Amino acid sequence: MIKEHTANSSTMAAGKLKIVVFGAYNAGKSSFIQAVDPSxxxxxxxxxxxxxxxAMDFGRITVRNMQVFLFGTPGQERFEFVRQIISRGMDAAIMIIDCSCEMDEFTRHLYQQLTEEGIPLAVMLNKCDLVESCPAMIRRQLGDVLMFEITTVDKDSAGKALDAFVGTLVTDL
Ligand SMILES: Nc1nc2c(ncn2[C@@H]2O[C@H](COP(=O)(O)OP(=O)(O)O)[C@@H](O)[C@H]2O)c(=O)[nH]1
Ligand SMILES: [Mg+2]
Known part of the structure; x- marks a missing residue:
């Protein structure tokens, strides 16, 4: 996946960021994009x-003086070709993981692909409002990656996590 990706610092320098949102079906990708951009x-x-x-999503939001374009990808495994098309030219990736249940094979596979690609990545451990959520379990399984514990039910938590992630990208310029 995303073989055509090249580090895209020219778009960042122009004040624009393309961030692609990945995750299994039902993880909360659409809810995340809706939380940070209600329109x-x-x-x-x-x-x-x-x-x-x-299903695909598109959101736009200004974060830290950067115009951030968010593209949600379809979660079903067989839409790999759609994920590839949407991924072209991305500056960074966000993975949404439902931490109220065990990680499935597809989520592990997506995570492995994105880390191998070497793209700047943040993992959003979603649905932390649910009593059965267990972000620590996912943290243990993923290892060393930037992670945020969020719930899209609270719009602030999604926005704050996105802001912090963009902060890491901007200081890398
Ligand atoms: N309790 C809870 N439910 C959530 C949260 N985020 C998403 N959902 C629900 O999970 C389901 C799937 O969300 P959706 O955004 O459509 O997932 P997508 O398939 O990844 O786009 C929906 O019923 C959402 O209302 C969350 O933080 N907490
Ligand atoms: Mg969706």
Whole structure:
């Protein structure tokens, strides 16, 4: 995945950041983008065989004087080609993980792909409002990566995490 990615410091220097949001179906990708940009767009299209929908999101927000473009990717495994197209030219990636349940194989696979790619990455441990959430369990399994504990139910927590992540990207310039 994302083989065509090259570090995109020219867009960052121009004050623009393309951040792509990954995660399994139901992890909270659309909710995250909606929380940080209430006027974000959510698109659902029926798949050709009519069995499922392919969902994408687009949000825009100004963070630390940077124009941040957020692209949500479809979570189903078989839409790898859509994730590849959306990923072109991205400056950074966010992974949303539902930490109220065990990580599934697909989530592990996505995480491995993104870390191998060497793209700046933040993991959002989502649904921390639920009593059954266990962010510590996911932290143990992922190891050394920038992580934030959030819930999209509280709009502030998503916004603050995005702000902190963009802060790490901007100081890297
Ligand atoms: N309790 C709780 N539910 C959430 C949270 N974030 C998302 N959800 C719910 O989880 C489901 C999937 O969220 P959605 O954003 O559609 O996931 P996506 O498939 O990754 O885009 C929806 O029913 C959301 O309302 C959260 O932080 N806490
Ligand atoms: Mg969605």
């Amino acid at each position: 974000s767009k959510h698109i659902e299209a029926p798949a050709e065989d009519g069995t499922t929908t392919v």
